[in-house]
Amino acid sequence: MTGSLVVLGIGPGPARWITPEASSALAAATDVIGYRAYLERLTVSCEQTLHGSDNGDELQRARAALELAHAGARVAVVSGGDPGVFAMAAAVFEAIEHGPAAWRALHVQVLPGITAMLAAAARLGAPLGNDFCAINLSDNLKPWPLIERRLELAAQAGFVIALYNPASRARPEQVHAAFARLRQHRAASAPVAFAKAVGRPDEELVLTSLGEADPRQADMRTLIVVGTEATRRIDRPAGLPWLYTPRRVDEAS
Numbered sequence: 001m002t003g004s005l006v007v008l009g010i011g012p013g014p015a016r017w018i019t020p021e022a023s024s025a026l027a028a029a030t031d032v033i034g035y036r037a038y039l040e041r042l043t044v045s046c047e048q049t050l051h052g053s054d055n056g057d058e059l060q061r062a063r064a065a066l067e068l069a070h071a072g073a074r075v076a077v078v079s080g081g082d083p084g085v086f087a088m089a090a091a092v093f094e095a096i097e098h099g100p101a102a103w104r105a106l107h108v109q110v111l112p113g114i115t116a117m118l119a120a121a122a123r124l125g126a127p128l129g130n131d132f133c134a135i136n137l138s139d140n141l142k143p144w145p146l147i148e149r150r151l152e153l154a155a156q157a158g159f160v161i162a163l164y165n166p167a168s169r170a171r172p173e174q175v176h177a178a179f180a181r182l183r184q185h186r187a188a189s190a191p192v193a194f195a196k197a198v199g200r201p202d203e204e205l206v207l208t209s210l211g212e213a214d215p216r217q218a219d220m221r222t223l224i225v226v227g228t229e230a231t232r233r234i235d236r237p238a239g240l241p242w243l244y245t246p247r248r249v250d251e252a253s
């Protein structure tokens with residue numbers, strides 16, 4: 001018997017940010033697998049089996065999902081945001097590449113979701129209006145010197161930079177090192193935003209500049225946007241300023 005596996009993203013916050021396609025796939029699943037905190041955000045039927053896990057070994061979770069699908073289940077693997085951005089889709093394909101040949105014959109689909117970077121950018125205005133990149137600051141799966149090198153090159157190349165996973169209880173210091181590195185290569189006036197828990201009841205947006213940014217603002221629910229010298233800030237009579245990065249870039253910049 002052969003089942004199926006769908007990897008889907010439930011967005012960074014509220015249910016209205018889950019796509020209709022992901023909702024339908026979720027409703028059709030017999031088994032739903034994911035980090036427990038993500039599963040708690042879902043409405044599921046009592047006929048569905050939930051397999052909640054800690055935020056630990058993604059590869060192990062992917063293998064368990066593939067085994068269930070191979071046994072005939074309709075499996076949904078759930079990620080926050082988009083499943084392809086620092087999330088479960090890559091773990092599923094890594095498990096398939098190194099797993100039993102039979103897994104390659106399974107019906108596997110990845111359904112897109114709204115990633116935290118896009119939700120945060122929409123709240124702020126249009127900071128990603130020109131070229132940008134996303135860097136995951138966690139060194140759980142890659143060496144820290146590589147992260148520092150990428151920060152340096154991205155800053156030099158003039159990308160707006162979205163920083164995922166900036167800090168956690170186990171990694172409180174790296175975000176400080178990251179800002180120190182960025183300050184060497186980008187003007188202190190470049191706008192910076194800390195977008196925390198976007199779309200959730202405890203959402204918080206802090207706008208500052210690279211020179212004045214306090215990395216202690218960041219935690220594991222925060223997405224940081226580091227603008228370029230070209231990123232503009234529009235002050236308003238009330239409320240937060242808007243940020244936008246113009247579409248046009250001069251040859252000199």
Ligand SMILES: C[S@@+](CC[C@H](N)C(=O)[O-])C[C@H]1O[C@@H](n2cnc3c(N)ncnc32)[C@H](O)[C@@H]1O
Binds near residue numbers: 079080220
């Ligand atoms: C392991 S990554 C997963 C990213 C997810 N797949 C996505 O596409 O958004 C987790 C990081 O995403 C960011 N993040 C997720 N949800 C967020 C939210 N609601 N507000 C701000 N940042 C968020 C944070 O930087 C967090 O540390």
